[in-house]
Amino acid sequence: MEKPQFITSIGEMPDAEFEAGLEPSSRHGADLRFHGVVRDLEEGRPILGIDYSAYRPMADRELEAIVHAMLAEQPEHRVAIHHRTGFVAAGEASLLIRVQTAHSAAAFEICREYLRRIKATVPVWKRPVFVED
Amino acid sequence: MEKPQFITSIGEMPDAEFEAGLEPSSRHGADLRFHGVVRDLEEGRPILGIDYSAYRPMADRELEAIVHAMLAEQPEHRVAIHHRTGFVAAGEASLLIRVQTAHSAAAFEICREYLRRIKATVPVWKRPVFVED
Numbered sequence: 332m333e334k335p336q337f338i339t340s341i342g343e344m345p346d347a348e349f350e351a352g353l354e355p356s357s358r359h360g361a362d363l364r365f366h367g368v369v370r371d372l373e374e375g376r377p378i379l380g381i382d383y384s385a386y387r388p389m390a391d392r393e394l395e396a397i398v399h400a401m402l403a404e405q406p407e408h409r410v411a412i413h414h415r416t417g418f419v420a421a422g423e424a425s426l427l428i429r430v431q432t433a434h435s436a437a438a439f440e441i442c443r444e445y446l447r448r449i450k451a452t453v454p455v456w457k458r459p460v461f462v463e464d
Numbered sequence: 465m466e467k468p469q470f471i472t473s474i475g476e477m478p479d480a481e482f483e484a485g486l487e488p489s490s491r492h493g494a495d496l497r498f499h500g501v502v503r504d505l506e507e508g509r510p511i512l513g514i515d516y517s518a519y520r521p522m523a524d525r526e527l528e529a530i531v532h533a534m535l536a537e538q539p540e541h542r543v544a545i546h547h548r549t550g551f552v553a554a555g556e557a558s559l560l561i562r563v564q565t566a567h568s569a570a571a572f573e574i575c576r577e578y579l580r581r582i583k584a585t586v587p588v589w590k591r592p593v594f595v596e597d
Contacts, residue, residue, distance in 0.1 A: 357504035357555035364497045365568070371490035422490035435498070439576045446568055 336402065338411040339394045341385050341455075346424040349413040359409065359431035361438035365446060367426035369419050373459040380420040382458045390414075390454050397448045401441065408432045408441050414455055469535065471544040472527045474518055474588075479557040482546040492542065492564035494571035498579060500559035502552050506592040513553040515591045523547070523587050530581045534574065541565045541574050547588055 340349060346366060356362070369381050398410060409431040419425045426449070430442040473482060479499060489495070502514050531543060542564040552558040559582070563575040 355501065355555045357502070360501050360503045362499040362501050362557065364499075365571070366495040366497075367568070368488065368493050368495050369490070370493045370566070422488045424495065433503070435500070435576075435579055438498070439572055443568075443572045 336409050337398045339391070339398055340413040341387060341390050341394065341416060342413075343415065343417045344413065346413060346415065346427045349411075350427060350429070353411050353429060356409065356431055359433055361430075361432045361435040363430050363432075363435075363438040363442045365426075365428045365442050366424035367446075368424050369421045371421035373461070376459075377462045378421060378459045379462055380418055380423070380460050381425065382418045382460055383414070383416045383425060383455055384458075385414070385416050385453075385455045393453045394449065397445065397452065401445060401448075405437065405441055408437065410441075410445065412445065412449070414449070414453065416455070418460065469542050470531045472524070472531055473544075473546040474520060474523050474527065474549060475546075476548065476550045477546065479546060479548065479560045482544075483560060483562070486544050486562060489542065489564055492566055494563075494565045494568040496563050496565075496568075496571040496575045498559075498561045498575050499557035500561075500579075501557050502554045504554035506594070509592075510595045511554060511592045512595055513551055513556070513593050514558065515551045515593055516547070516549045516558055516588055517591075518547070518549050518586075518588045526586045527582070530578065530585065534578060534581075538570065538574055541570065543574075543578065545578065545582070547582070547586065549588070551593065 411429040413427045432438040544562045546560045565571040
């Protein structure tokens, strides 16, 4: 049975939980996972984490639009993207982009391009929670 | 306490087990993991998996030499690499390269360069196990 070619998700689920539901593939030799991790400093000041919020209908639509455009440009990949919302503690991942391709070079290019487009256009807002807040 | 900047491993441990022992970091905003997965076809013929073997002293030394060279060229990253030996079934990963950097662009470049160098110089041999074997 053909597996779905893409999954997108925006919400409070931790990345590890989302990732645990992803399936392996014996048709894709390259499986690349980018985790965007919350750092413990924001402009030099220590933070506890980042509070993410999204205008969901627009963010979901924009994320799906990115995936459809990418699959049209590069049909031979599978992708799973999860962007967390709510509070994400420093050291945890707020974004996961997983790309599977037959060969490795494409995986690096495609994953990096997803990251670029997501950062550029998906409306997710971040509010650092400083240690002294 | 400072975490080790690199870990290299060659052996029969499954990738998932090796990966479970890796630590998160709140100083690195980018955590990129490349899994090299065994595909179910080899030159168009179905395979059950690949049997990997390594001349360990030389492979260990070569892998460490790659890491030392990369850390000299790009000091600001952490890396963990595991290459499996023995039989790896189709759909499972035989190689994991995890790179952590402060920012994302470097993670993609460094991870891809590790992959290129490992493929080029680490002496690991592969024998496909065909379905009809």
